Structures are given as structure tokens and as C-alpha cells.
Amino acid sequence: NEKNNAIAVKITDTGAKGLDKQITAAFKEQVATVAAEKVKDSGTEFETKITRAMNNTSTSFGETAQKIDDSRRKLGDIQAKLDTASQSMGGAKGTVADVEAALTDAQAALNEVSSLVNQAQGGIGDFTDQSTSAFVNGATAVADGTAQAQESIADLTAGLDQAGQRFDYATQQANGAVDASAQSIAELKALLNSATLSPQATKELDDAVQRLEEGNESNRRLLGNLGALSKDTQAAADSVKSSSDAINQAAADTKATSQTLRDTVTSSVPEINRAMSNLSSTASALSATLEAQKGTMREADGLLDGVSQQLLATKDTLGDFDTNLVALQDSLRSIQGDVRSLKATMNNKVLQNVTGLDADEIGQFFAEPIEVESVTVYPVDSYGSAMAALFTNLSLWIGAFVLMVIFKVEVDKEGFRRVTVDQAYLGRFLLMAAMVVIQAVVVTAGDILIGVQTVNAAAFIVTGVLIGLAYLSIIYALSTSLGHLGRGLCVVLAIIQIPGASGLYPIELLPGFFHAIYPLLPFTYGIDAMRETIGGFYGAHYFKYMGVLAFMFLLFFVCGLLLRKALSHFNALFNKELKDTELFDYENVQVMGNGYRIADVIQALDSRSGLKQDLDHRDHDWSYWLKLVAVAGVVGVIILILVSGLLPSQKPLLLGIWTAWCLLIVGAAVTLEYLRISLKQSAELLTLDEDDIKHPARNEDNDLAAVAPAETEGEK
Structure with missing residues (x-):
């Protein structure tokens, strides 16, 4: 039934x-x-x-x-x-x-x-x-x-x-x-x-x-x-x-x-x-x-x-x-x-x-014509031990991601005379890194306690800690740079990495789409490094896998720091829109300066009429473009659904295209909304006095400033 x-x-x-x-x-x-x-x-x-x-x-x-x-x-x-x-x-x-x-x-x-x-x-x-x-x-x-x-x-x-x-x-x-x-x-x-x-x-x-x-x-x-x-x-x-x-x-x-x-x-x-x-x-x-x-x-x-x-x-x-x-x-x-x-x-x-035929042997051969002789190279004592690498990496990824949800990624500068972006980024990362280390020790030690096989328990625990830090660097960089959109990308990466990093099935059995992204996924190297400590070390493979994870750690740490500065105003405006919905949680994004474009400030001081003409020239029917992007996204999804019905063997590839298409549509919508809000914010310069415009311009430096409205006493 x-x-x-x-x-x-x-x-x-x-x-x-x-x-x-x-x-x-x-x-x-x-x-x-x-x-x-x-x-x-x-x-x-x-x-x-x-x-x-x-x-x-x-x-x-x-x-x-x-x-x-x-x-x-x-x-x-x-x-x-x-x-x-x-x-x-x-x-x-x-x-x-x-x-x-x-x-x-x-x-x-x-x-x-x-x-x-x-x-x-x-x-x-x-x-x-x-x-x-x-x-x-x-x-x-x-x-x-x-x-x-x-x-x-x-x-x-x-x-x-x-x-x-x-x-x-x-x-x-x-x-x-x-x-x-x-x-x-x-x-x-x-x-x-x-x-x-x-x-x-x-x-x-x-x-x-x-x-x-x-x-x-x-x-x-x-x-x-x-x-x-x-x-x-x-x-x-x-x-x-x-x-x-x-x-x-x-x-x-x-x-x-x-x-x-x-x-x-x-x-x-x-x-x-x-x-x-x-x-x-x-x-x-x-x-x-x-x-x-x-x-x-x-x-x-x-x-x-x-x-x-x-x-x-x-x-x-x-x-x-x-x-x-x-x-x-x-x-x-x-x-x-x-x-x-x-x-x-x-x-x-x-x-x-x-005359020397063995009837029983021949009957057994016809019943089972193929007899496979398996030679175990790196024996693993149980199915749980074999799957421990995947689920341990998944736990470390989810643990780091949960920290992004539980803790605020933005630093409150209250009590500090001067806090730079780099200091705030590193300080919040170190706090979460300590939590990740505790998570990794608990997860790996728990694996050992429930009977997961290891060839070296200390190497197994240390590997879990290092992998957790690498995942934290990636998730923290995406979350601080793109905000909620970055968190959504972390969820998508978790979903893609479960099959795409050969955690469940060998990569040779998966479609070409996963073959293409396999070398780019962090799980690929985290799972392989963990397997080395479970089944046995082979040559310098362990150090190769850990070296790639170390490279990803540094790459995303630096990129996160740079993108945090470049996209701070975008995140501030995005969180302001979330606040206006009164439905989603949001953060008090700390930005550098007053949040106005330098070119707009200079033009406002030089000629407000010129700024108004420039803003009118840059203004568009943003709702029309947002509707157009939404319609294009829906049509694209419908086309992909129809194609997947005609080509069932290409569903994995179409799934990847669908994911990329959705990200593209979301990115286009966010960009249009950011341009609309940015233009609206620049129009506020037309209502300010010259002294109000000059004062934030003179005080603009590398210090953090809160742009989003303060709701708590601490934020005030």
C-alpha cells in the first residue's frame, strides 16, 4: 500500500x-x-x-x-x-x-x-x-x-x-x-x-x-x-x-x-x-x-x-x-x-x-556464476565508522553555521573608544573559533566514545578541530559579507556537499555536475582527511588535504575581511529593510562613516540642484524592474521543470542550473533593491544643512558607526 x-x-x-x-x-x-x-x-x-x-x-x-x-x-x-x-x-x-x-x-x-x-x-x-x-x-x-x-x-x-x-x-x-x-x-x-x-x-x-x-x-x-x-x-x-x-x-x-x-x-x-x-x-x-x-x-x-x-x-x-x-x-x-x-x-x-564433473560445484556456479574476492586494503570495522567522516564534517559545518544564527556577527562598539573593522572582524571570529573548538572536541570525542574506529585518536580530534576552524572561516566570511544571503548560501553549500563531496557515494558514480564542483567543495578535503585518521594514512595525502583546507581558511578569512568593508552599506540597508517588515530578525550593522557616497556628498556641497538632477537621472521605476526579474525567475524555473521532465537523466545538471538561476535572480533583486535604497538615502542630502553635510564628512574615518536605528539601550 x-x-x-x-x-x-x-x-x-x-x-x-x-x-x-x-x-x-x-x-x-x-x-x-x-x-x-x-x-x-x-x-x-x-x-x-x-x-x-x-x-x-x-x-x-x-x-x-x-x-x-x-x-x-x-x-x-x-x-x-x-x-x-x-x-x-x-x-x-x-x-x-x-x-x-x-x-x-x-x-x-x-x-x-x-x-x-x-x-x-x-x-x-x-x-x-x-x-x-x-x-x-x-x-x-x-x-x-x-x-x-x-x-x-x-x-x-x-x-x-x-x-x-x-x-x-x-x-x-x-x-x-x-x-x-x-x-x-x-x-x-x-x-x-x-x-x-x-x-x-x-x-x-x-x-x-x-x-x-x-x-x-x-x-x-x-x-x-x-x-x-x-x-x-x-x-x-x-x-x-x-x-x-x-x-x-x-x-x-x-x-x-x-x-x-x-x-x-x-x-x-x-x-x-x-x-x-x-x-x-x-x-x-x-x-x-x-x-x-x-x-x-x-x-x-x-x-x-x-x-x-x-x-x-x-x-x-x-x-x-x-x-x-x-x-x-x-x-x-x-x-x-x-x-x-x-x-x-x-x-x-x-x-x-x-566424468570428473562435480555436480554440486556446477550447480553452485550457475546459482552464483560470479564469486567476488574482496581484498581489504584499509579495513573499517563497521558501517558507522565508514560514515563517521561525512556526518562529523556535516556536524562541524552545521555547528559553525548555528553560531552564525545564535550569535550576532556584528560587534557592538559600546565601551570601546575606537574599534576598527579589522579588529571587530577578528574579535568576533576568535569568539566563535573558541566555540567551534569546543564543538569539534565534543563531536570527535563523542565519535570515539560510541566506538568509531580511529588509527590515532589524537590525530582524529585535532583534525576535527582544524576542519571546524576552516568551516568557520568560510561560513563567517559569507555571513558577515552577505548577511542573510550569505547564510542562505551556507545552507545551499551544505546541501550540495552531502552528495557532491563523495560522502555518500563515490564521485565516479555521480553525474558530471558533481564531478565539476567536486574539487571546489570544502567537504571533499575535510572528509578525506578524516578518513585518513579512521582507516589509515597513505603517503602524504593527509597533509595535502589539510593544506587545501588551510588555504581555504586563509582565503575566506581575507576575502571576508575585505568584503565586510566593501559591502557594509549593503548589509546595513538590507537589515533596515528586514526591520521595516517587522517579520524577520535583523542586526544592527556597523558601518564606516555616515553611509553616504563621497561623490554625492561633494556634489551636494557644490550644487544641490546638480545633485537633484543626477538623482533624477539615476531614478527608475524600480518596482517594474523587480517585477520583471521576478517574472524571469518564475519562467526560468518553469522551463527547467519542463526540461527535467523531458531529460530525466540530466536532473542533477538541471538542479545545479536551477540553483545558479535562483541565486542569480535573488542577486538581481537584491541589487535593484540596494540601488533603490541607496538612491533614496542619497536624496536625504538634499534635506540636510550644509553644516550637517560637512560634519559627517569631516568625521568619516575607519571607525564603526551604527546606521540602523537603535532599538536597545545598549545600541542607543
């Missing part, structure tokens, strides 16, 4: 703001604490996941590198097997050459058998035509031919058997190499499928494995052809053996019937001829078969050359693949080291910052 009390509203506003701030701080603290807890929990979970992922990744890279190392060892075994297969291919190629030579020898033997059979058939024909003796010779020749044919057939059969065995051995070795290659290729494909590689590296390795598979299939087809060749060779050997058995059977039959040859020549010869014919045809067929086998041997030799080249190409491909695996293994080891380094870095820096 703003109607009840003005201060209560400010208190409730402050309480509401404080409560709002407290609730907001508590809410922020709670929100920040919960958020920090969530972030901390998320950070811990994330740390666990990323640690697990890094461990799994590092383990996977290590396992992959180990598998690659195992694959390299298997590649070494495959390369060794390929070397063995290459050597086997060389042996097989030699075997093929031996088989081809054996086939050539067998073909030659068959040709010889065929020739012998032909010879035997010719001999049988001759035997048929010739006698028994010739038959016996022919039979013997047949037996010899049969024996030779049997020997050739045996050699051929042995060569074919040996070639077949070599074919079988070479085929077995080649089959083993091809099977080993197929197994290695399968292992490589499984390794590639399990490894995590870049697409480019995977494609290159797949192409190499595909080429190995194609070469291995080609080798397998070649081995199939070699197996067929081995079977054909075995069939040829079996056929030769069958022919050999037939010849042996024929020879046995011939031997068995040799005793009855004579009797059975006619019947046996055809059978022998048929046997010989069969043998000849068999030899011819076998020779053709051997010729075909020789072509197969040449094809086998070419196939073996191709297999050898394919094995060399496979070996080179495996070497390149091994090089790629080495590079891949090095990359995996490097990546594994990077993952471990990343894990260590994450554990030491980023994640620890998250």
Missing part, C-alpha cells in the same frame, strides 16, 4: 527482488546440478563404450595382423611347394623325354619285328618249296626270329612300363602340388573374407586369388591329360605283352611240333603264316600306336612347359601378395598403436573432464 508509507514500498520491493533472486538461484542450481549429473552419467557410459570399442578394435587389429602373419607363413609353405612342383615339372619333363625316346626305341623294335616276321614268312615259303632240310633250317630261322622278336618285345615292354611308372610318379607329385595350391587359395579367400580392409586393397587381392584359381584349374586339366596319356601307354604295354605271349605260344607250338615237322609241314605252315601275319599286323598297329603316343608326348612336353610357366607366375603373384600383406600388417600395427594412443589421450583429457 503506497499510501501508508513511502519507505515500506521500497522495503517490500527489495524483499520481493531478494526472494525472486533467491528462488531463481535455487532453481538454476537445481537445474544445473541435475544437468551436470546427467552429463556425468552420460560421460561415464560413453567412456565405457568407447573404451570397450577401442579395446575391441585394438584386439581385432591385433588378431587380423596375427592372421596375416599366419597367412604369410602359409604363403611361404605354398611357395616352397610350388618350388617342389617346379622341380617335379622338370623331372616330369625329363620323364616325358625318356618316354618319347623309349617309344622311338619301341617303334624301331616293332619295325625290326615286322621285318623279321616278313623274313620268317619268306623262309617258310622257301621251306615249303624246299626239302625237309630246308624246312629244318627255316624252323631254326623261325625260332631265331621268334627269340629276337621276343627280346625286342621285352625291351619295349620294359621301356613302356618304366615310362608308365614315371608318368604315375610325376602325376602324383603334380596332383599334390595342385591340391596344396587349391587349399592355400581357399585359406587366402577365407582370410580375405574375415579381414577388414579398404575396398581397393580387397579388390586387388581378390583379382590375384582369382588368377591363382584359374592357373590351378589349368594345371588340374593338364594333369588329367597326363593321366590319360599314362593310361594309353599302359594299354600299349599290355598290347605288346599280349603279342609277346602270342609269339611265345607260337614258338612253343613250333618247338612242340618240331619232331613231327616233317609230317605236318603242310598243315603247320599255314598256321605259322597266319601267326606271322597276325604278328606283323600287331607290330604295325603297335608302331602306329607308338607314333600317336609320341605326338601325345610332345603335347605333354608343351603342357609341362605351360605348367612350369604358370607355377612361376603363381610364385611371382604370391610374392606380390606377400608384399601387400606385409604393408597391410604394418598398417594394422600402426592403426593399433594409434588406437591405443587415442585411448590414452581420451582417458587423460576429454573423458576425464566429463
